[in-house]
Amino acid sequence: MTSLTAVEAALRSLFPPEVAVAAERTRAPDIAALWPEERQAIDGAVPHRLAEFAAGRTAARRVLAALGHAPVALPMGPDRAALWPGGVSGAIAHDADLAVAVGRRGAPLGVDLEPDAPLEETLWPIICAPDELGLLRGDPARLVRRVFCAKEAVFKAQDPAHRALFGFEAVAVTLVEGGFNAQFRADVGCFRVGQVLTGRLTVVGSTVLAGVAW
Known part of the structure; x- marks a missing residue:
């Protein structure tokens, strides 16, 4: 199994230096890690979807911390993308094994x-x-x-x-x-x-x- 350190190093190679990155392992759902606004978006979701969502939000808050931003909820928008706080551009991706997040103060980016x-x-x-x-x-x-x-x-x-x-x-x-x-x-x-x-x-x-x- 590839280490999270290796995944994060690979992520950094894709982006300019001002971009913060984070990777989390998708595992059993950690509902306690979700904020109330986030839980509403996945009410009734199956366990694997809960696990992916929770891991993605955990990675995203690590990205915010690296950017010097206080932890906040990242609710789901109409197109199911995370709503990042003002002034921060970010993106999240996940599959059955990994969740990754990237972000910066500046222009949009995707992962x-x-x-x-x-x-x-x-x-x-x-x-x-x-x-x-x-x-x-x-x-x-x-x-x-x-x-x-x-x-x-x-x-x-x-x-x-x-x-x-x-x-x-x-x-x-x-x-x-x-x-x-x-x-x-x-x-x-x-x-x-x-x-x-x-x-x-x-x-x-x-x-x-x-x-x-x-």
Whole structure:
């Protein structure tokens, strides 16, 4: 099992130095760690969802502490993203094993994680347009998973005042050495058609991490 120290080191490699990072192990739900406003968002959730949510909020409060911010509740917004305190941009991601959080005082940023495992072929055309699939070189089952991870990180890197829901087709991702370029195919939220965001990708243990910072 990859250590949390190694995961946090990998996270730091994705972002500028002013970004604080934290990783927590997803385990049995620690409901006591949640604030009342947070518990309301997951009332009735199944145990594994509670565990992921609690670990993510714990990681996020560690990020706030590293930024010199007092601990606060991070309730869930209409699009299910955490609502960070004013002046702080942040993002959370989790799976069955890990929860990670990143944050800074400044422009939006996004993070995501995925298992470094093949993705079933029936999902490829949902995540990637034909031109994106045509650019993949190597094991497409794993590379499509990385494109998915990159697109999720891009989705999270939105200005809270202009957040919008959009699908995989709204952005084209090209994988490059150590990262990716994401070009918007449409105007969505704070993004404009043709705009390109550059992100980074890394693999630590059996986990793919993607990060985007404006």
